[in-house]
Amino acid sequence: MSPNLPFQLKNPSLFKDQSLVNGNWVEAASGKRFDVVDPGSGKVWASAPDNDANDVDAAVKTAHVAFESFKKVNPRQRAQWLLKWDTLIRENRDDLANIVTYETGKPLSESQGEIDYSLGFTWWFAGEAERVTGTVNTPAAPGRRVFTVKQPIGVAAALVPWNFPIAMILRKASAALAAGCCMVIKPSPETPLSVLALSELAAQAGFPKGVLSVLTTSLENTPALSEALCRHPLIKKVTFTGSTRVGKLVAKLCADGLKKVTLELGGNCPFLIFDDADLNQALTALMGLKWRHAGQACITANRVYVQSGVYDKFAAMLKEASAKLVVGHGADKKTTMGPVTTPRSLDKALSQVEDAKKHGGQVVLGGGKVMGTSGYFFEPTIILGATKEMLITEEETFAPVLALYSFDTEGEAVAAANNTSMGLASYFFTKNIDRTWRLLENLEAGMIGMNTGNASAAESPFGGIKESGYGKESGKDVAIAEYLITKTGTLSLE
Numbered sequence: 001m002s003p004n005l006p007f008q009l010k011n012p013s014l015f016k017d018q019s020l021v022n023g024n025w026v027e028a029a030s031g032k033r034f035d036v037v038d039p040g041s042g043k044v045w046a047s048a049p050d051n052d053a054n055d056v057d058a059a060v061k062t063a064h065v066a067f068e069s070f071k072k073v074n075p076r077q078r079a080q081w082l083l084k085w086d087t088l089i090r091e092n093r094d095d096l097a098n099i100v101t102y103e104t105g106k107p108l109s110e111s112q113g114e115i116d117y118s119l120g121f122t123w124w125f126a127g128e129a130e131r132v133t134g135t136v137n138t139p140a141a142p143g144r145r146v147f148t149v150k151q152p153i154g155v156a157a158a159l160v161p162w163n164f165p166i167a168m169i170l171r172k173a174s175a176a177l178a179a180g181c182c183m184v185i186k187p188s189p190e191t192p193l194s195v196l197a198l199s200e201l202a203a204q205a206g207f208p209k210g211v212l213s214v215l216t217t218s219l220e221n222t223p224a225l226s227e228a229l230c231r232h233p234l235i236k237k238v239t240f241t242g243s244t245r246v247g248k249l250v251a252k253l254c255a256d257g258l259k260k261v262t263l264e265l266g267g268n269c270p271f272l273i274f275d276d277a278d279l280n281q282a283l284t285a286l287m288g289l290k291w292r293h294a295g296q297a298c299i300t301a302n303r304v305y306v307q308s309g310v311y312d313k314f315a316a317m318l319k320e321a322s323a324k325l326v327v328g329h330g331a332d333k334k335t336t337m338g339p340v341t342t343p344r345s346l347d348k349a350l351s352q353v354e355d356a357k358k359h360g361g362q363v364v365l366g367g368g369k370v371m372g373t374s375g376y377f378f379e380p381t382i383i384l385g386a387t388k389e390m391l392i393t394e395e396e397t398f399a400p401v402l403a404l405y406s407f408d409t410e411g412e413a414v415a416a417a418n419n420t421s422m423g424l425a426s427y428f429f430t431k432n433i434d435r436t437w438r439l440l441e442n443l444e445a446g447m448i449g450m451n452t453g454n455a456s457a458a459e460s461p462f463g464g465i466k467e468s469g470y471g472k473e474s475g476k477d478v479a480i481a482e483y484l485i486t487k488t489g490t491l492s493l494e
C-alpha cells in the first residue's frame with residue numbers, strides 16, 4: 001500500500017501497516033481494518049488490520065515453533081541481535097519519532113526523548129542475556145548435589161498502552177528476547193504503527209521469523225483478542241501495562257491457566273514539597289514530570305502536596321512557568337505541550353475539573369478544552385486548594401490537570417500521599433537528610449524520586465506495589481527473571 005503520509009519518512013521501509021505473523025506482513029483473516037488518528041488534528045492518517053480472536057491461534061502457534069529454535073540460540077547471539085536492533089533504532093530515530101508523534105500527539109522532541117530513554121532497555125538487556133546463571137549447592141541430606149538451571153518460559157504475550165509505545169515494547173521485548181522467549185504483541189488501537197515500525201527494525205536486526213509477532217486490533221475487538229491471547233495454552237507468560245481496571249481483568253483471565261503475569265498499572269502519584277526544599281529544583285522536576293505528554297504518563301505527578309510555609313510562593317512559581325507552555329500540534333517545533341491522545345481523556349479531565357470546582361477548588365490556570373480546533377487539546381490546568389473529597393484525589397488524571405494540596409506536618413503529608421489504592425511512584429523534595437530516609441521508608445510506592453522527577457531507568461527495577469501491580473520490568477536480575485523458569489536438579493553422588 002502506498003501511503004500518503006502527513007510527514008516524510010527518510011526510510012520508507014518503516015511504514016508498516018499490516019500485522020506481523022511468522023515473519024510475514026499480513027491482513028486480519030476478516031480483511032477488516034481500523035483507522036489510526038492524529039490526535040493533533042483529529043484526522044485519520046493511516047489504518048491497520050483489525051485482527052480478532054480468530055487471528056490469535058496462528059500467531060501463537062508460529063511463535064511457539066519459533067521458540068523451539070530460539071531457546072537454543074546462545075545468549076551472546078541474542079545479545080548481538082539486540083545490539084543491532086539498538087543501532088537500527090538509533091539510526092531511524094527521526095522517522096520513529098514522527099510516527100510516535102502522529103499516533104500519540106506528543107511533541108517531536110518528546111518522541112525523540114522517549115526513543116533515547118527506551119534504548120536503555122535494548123542495551124541493558126543485551127548485557128543481561130549472558131548473565132543468566134544457575135546455582136549449585138550441597139544440601140543437608142548426605143551424598144547429594146542440588147543444581148538450578150534457568151530456562152526461557154516460552155511464548156509471552158504483551159498487552160501495551162498507547163502513551164509510550166516505543167518504551168513499553170522495548171522494556172518488555174528486550175527482556176523477553178534476552179531470556180530466549182518469543183513474544184506476541186498486542187499494541188493499543190491508538191499506536192499500532194509505532195510498534196510495527198519497531199518490529200520491522202527487529203526483523204532487519206536479524207531476529208528469526210516468528211520471534212516477534214504483532215497483532216493489531218481495534219478498540220472493539222480488543223477484549224476478545226486479548227482474552228484469546230491470555231487463554232491460549234501456548235502462551236506461558238503475559239505482561240500487561242495499562243489501567244488497574246483492565247489489569248485486574250487480565251489477572252483473572254490468566255488465573256485460569258495459572259500463567260505467570262507482570263502487571264504495570266495505574267499511578268496517581270504524589271509529589272511532596274517541604275518548606276526546606278529547593279523550590280527551583282522542585283519546579284523544574286514538576287514541569288518535566290507533569291506536562292510531559294500532556295500528563296499522560298503512569299509515573300506523572302497527579303497530587304502535589306506543598307507545605308504551608310511555601311505553598312503560595314510555589315503555586316505562583318508553578319503558574320508563571322506553566323502559563324508559558326505552548327500548546328499545539330506535536331510536529332510544530334514551537335509546541336511544548338501536545339494534545340491528549342484520545343477524546344476520552346478530554347472528557348475525563350473536564351469532569352475532574354468540574355468536580356474540583358464544586359468542592360471549592362480554585363482553577364488558576366486553564367480549566368477546559370482548547371476550542372476552535374479539531375485536535376484533542378486540553379489547557380494546562382492548575383487547581384489550588386485541592387482536598388481529599390475531590391475526584392482528582394481518588395482517580396488518576398491522565399491529562400494536563402494538576403491539583404495542589406497544602407499540608408503542615410510530615411506525618412500529615414505521608415498519610416495523604418499513601419491514602420490511595422495505587423503505589424507506583426512517589427516524589428519528594430527536601431534538604432533534610434533525616435527526613436529523606438524516613439520518607440524512603442514510609443512512602444508506599446515501588447519507585448521513589450528523592451529531589452528528582454526521574455525515578456526510572458533501564459538499570460533500576462520498574463514497577464509498583466498495591467493496586468499499581470506486581471512484577472518488575474528493567475533492573476538487574478529481576479526483570480529478566482520474569483521470563484525465566486527455574487528448574488531444580490538433584491544428583492546423587494552415591
Ligand code: NAD
Pocket residue numbers: 159160161162163186187188189222223224226227241242243244245246247249263264265266267297298299396398424464468
Ligand atoms: P488500558 O488499560 O485501557 O489499556 C491497556 C492495554 O489493554 C491496551 O493494549 C488496550 O488495548 C488493552 N485493553 C483495553 N481494554 C481491554 C479489555 N477489556 N480487555 C483486555 N485488554 C484491554 O490503558 P490505557 O488507557 O491504554 O493506558 C493508560 C493506563 O495505563 C493508565 O492507568 C496508566 O497509569 C497505565 N500505565 C501504566 C504504566 C506502568 O508501567 N505502570 C505505564 C504506562 C501506562
